[in-house]
Amino acid sequence: MDTDVITSIELSKALLLQAQSADDTLLSAKLHNLLGKANKKNNNINESLHHFSQSSAYYSKLNDPRNQIKASINYIKILSDEKRYDELANRIETLLPTTLVYGDEFFIAQVLLTKGDSFYEQKKYNDAITQYSSALKYLVNKDEKIQKQLGETYKKLAQSYKRLENREQTAHFYTKALEIYTNLDDLKLMARTLNTLAEAQRYLDNLVLALDYSTRALEIQKDIDDPVGLAKALLGAGIIYRHINLYEKSLKHINEAYLYYKKVNNVLGIAKTSNQMGLLYTRLKQFDQAEIFYQITIDLPKGVVEEKTLASALREMAVINYESGDLESAMKFAQKAYVTYKTKNLTSYISITARIIANIYRAQGNKNKAIEYYKESLSFARETGSKLYEIKSLTALAAILIGIDTNEAISLLKRSLALSTEIDDKLHMLYAYREIRIAEKQRGRINESLRYAEEEIALTGIIQYERDESKLALEKAHLHSHKMEIELETLREKEKLHQLELEKKNNEIEISGQARVISELELAKNKYASIALAFLLAACLAIVLLVYRSFIASKKRNEELDYLAARDPLTNCYNRRILFEIMNRDFLDLPQIEEYCILMVDIDHFKSVNDTYGHSIGDTVLCGVASLLQANIRTSDSVARFGGEEFCIILPNTTQEQAIRIAEAIRIKVEKAIFDDIPVTCSFGVTSIKFKARTPSELIEQADLALYEAKSLGRNQVVLWDCAFEEFKLFRSE
Known part of the structure; x- marks a missing residue:
């Protein structure tokens, strides 16, 4: 406890007794108000409430409505903080008419805002919005205090709409708050609001605008002392960079935020940034790195990390283990996440996790349990009101019911198609068309099957066009990012030039002052010039x-x-950065390239090697395979370690037939080789520039899809990319 506060309380109590003995109503009112504040500071809540109530009553006797209302506002704010909502509602019903009669607009706004805050804390967001909106009309004065409260009210409205997932209104009110803080020249609030506005625009898929706001927030944060705000801005920028596929920048920004939170031991910040790092490495398909960061969140002290954040890490670990084939571990992680979400009644996350558990049961061959959890996922999806979640649950349940209850499966798929059409989700529409076509054909309804086939073909063309448009938007975002970096660098250079000009003028003054001294020393200098020279x-x-x-x-x-x-330090192959430098350089002359292929190579069951023999033997196997790859390519070819047990081989001036022969030859040599008494095999994905890839990333993605198909077909195979792989890549994780 604060000894100064305790002393103040004791002294005020003694004075209060004297004031009451002397029947000094005004002094008693003031001392009760002072004791209310002191006890609140000392966390004596009931004492604080008592004194504010007494202060209000004394001011009422004195016919001093202003101070009566001020004491009452302090009283209701404590009730709000303590979540005593029924008492708060009753008190406001009594206080608001008095405040309206008195007519002080700031006081009226304070009462309405406190009422809105209580609704917000109770998750009654529409009611909160009503109160906040009512408060706005009383915050019209241009006084700085009023304007600051106006900005805070706009933020409260934005946050309420955010909880309701009304993205447009969220962005609108954050923009209004930013205008207020800009007029007040409050840099800290400007920076923080820019960051939240960037997040709102990201949710609206306005990535260029989001990046602009985020960059402005970071620039302001660098000039002020707000390390927590800077960490939040870095995390927000990192997420935006991930959405526009600028992974290196995303990693840099999120890692900076992570290091700050780690330095100050901010457990909540560590958990959030660790999860974001995990998502980033998952996107890069570096699952071993992703697992490390998710495990950091899982290992943090229980009861400190937000349960939702912890459950997200568990859920993502389940997906990684499911993808790698470790179904037992996947189920353990998924069940832990599922229990956490159920405890917190987070229905949307329950739906997602139930679907993951169903996928695991399906992979284990337990169709009955899979159907049970798919149905539960569908039930919770409907409870959330999310059409997208309902679509995903419907399609997953329908897929397993085909052949068991095909009529029910088709009914579910048609419901999925209707919802997908309603929200204009073309990829899920395409999936529904495809599955209905197949199911109708199985039932012998050829005309129906043909009708859905026509819809499928038409929609495929539309999706391809929209993909091209999306890629163009991403390129614009990349260009905007580069442009902003250049502009910022130009500003920094101008600032440097300005500083140099000042230094130059100072030097000129100093030189002119020294000129006289130099002329006096000139004769003496000449005497010793020869020796000095x-x-x-x-x-x-x-x-x-x-x-x-x-x-x-x-x-x-x-x-x-x-x-x-x-070079990669373990295998001595080129690293990922050099791989992209080589391919980016090659793609500069894309129209002139006639033949150009790449291979994506993955060591089969490598996780089992690590688990069985240890990471040291695993490293030996990695190095052995890498040496074999390097020994069996031409001097014009290049081998790079793409990540984990995955390699990429660039084959310039090579037809797809030649590339397949090269891959097959290497596959056979790997199959026959023994690495430290351990036999392994590799799967190969092959693609060619002839398949219309326009960037290195697209070419690698084609090869990676072919590699995925090779693994799906049983591993130790060479598979050439086919356009059919592209259309349904979204459903690989379903």
């Missing part, structure tokens, strides 16, 4: 020799560093 020449020669030797040594060291920077 000789020593100077000798010194210059020595310096030149020293610089030359240093240059030679530095050049040699730089060459060594360049080599190391380009």
Whole structure:
């Protein structure tokens, strides 16, 4: 407890007794108000409420409505903080008429805002919006205090609409708050509001605008002392960069936020940034790295991490283990997440996790349990009111029912199709058309099957067009990001030039002051000029020799560093950065490239090797496979470690037939090889520039889809990319 506060309380009590003995109503009112504030600071809630109530009553006797209302507002704010909502509602019903009669607009707004806050805390967001909106008409004065409260009210409205997932209104009211804080020149509130506005625009898929707001927030944060706000801005920027596929920048920003939270031991921040790092590495298909960061969240002290954040890490670990084939571990993680979501009654997350559990049961061959959980997922999806979640649950349940109850499956798929059409989700529409076509054909209804086939073909063309438009939007976002970086760098250079100009003027003043001294020393200097010149020449020669030797040594060291920077330290293959540099350089002359192929290579069951023999043996196997790959390519080809047990081989001037032969030859050699007494096999995905990839990322994605197909077909195979893989890649994780 604060000893100063305790002393103040004791002194005020003594004075209050004297004031009451002297029947001094005004002094008693003031002392009760003072004791209310002191006890609140000392966390004596009931004492604080008593004194504010007494203060209000004394001011009422004095016919001083202003101070009566102020004391009552302090009283209701404590009730709101303590979540005593019934008492609060009754007190406001009594206080509001008095406040309206008195007519002080700021006081009226305070009462309405407190009422709105109580609704917000009770998750009655529409009621909160009604109160906040009513408060706005009383916050019209241009006084700084009023304007600041107006900005806060706009933020409260934005947050309420955010909870209701009304993205447009969320962005609208954050924009209004930003206008207020900009007029007040409150840099801290500007930066924080820019960050939340960037998030709102990201949810609206306005990625260029979101990036603009986020960059502005970061620029302001660098000039003010708000480390928590900076960490939030870094995390927000990292998420936006991930959405526009600028993964290196995303990683840089999120990692900076993570390091800050780790430094100050902010457990909630560590958990959120760890989960975001996990999502990023999952997107990069570096699942081993993703698991490390999700595990950080899972290992944090229980009861400190938000249960929703912890459950998200458990859920993502379940998906990773499911994808890798470790169904037992996947089920353990999924069940833990499921129990947490059920405890908190987070219906949307229950629906997602129930679907993951159903997928695991289906992979284990337990169709009855899978159907049970798919139905539960559907039930909770309907409870949330999310049409997208309902669509996903419907299609998953329908897929397992085909062949068991085909009529029911078709009914579910038609419901999914109707919902997908309603929300204009073309990929799920396409999936429904395809599955209904197949099911109708199985039932012998050929005309119906043909009708759905026609719909499927027409929709495929529309989806391809929209994909092209989406890629164009992403490229615009990339360009905007680059443009903003250039503009910021230009501003920094101008600032440097300005500083240099100031230094130059200061130097000119100093030089003019020294000119007289220099002229006086000129004669003395000439006397020793010859001797000094000789020593100077000798010194210059020595310096030149020293610089030359240093240059030679530095050049040699730089060459060594360049080599190391380009190589994966374990396998001595090129690293991912160099892979993209080579491909980006090759794609500069894309129209002139006639033949160009790549192979994606993945060591089959490599996780089992690590689990059975240990990571040291696993590293030996990795190095052995890498050496074999490098030994069986041409001098014009390149091998890079893409991540984990995955490699990428660039084959310039190579037809797809030649690429398949090369891949098959390497596959056979790997199959016959023994690495530290351990046999392994590899799966290969092949693609060619002839398949119309326009960027390195698209070409790699094609090869990766072919690799995924090779693994699906039983592994230890070579598969060439086919356009059919592209259309349904969204459903790989379903």
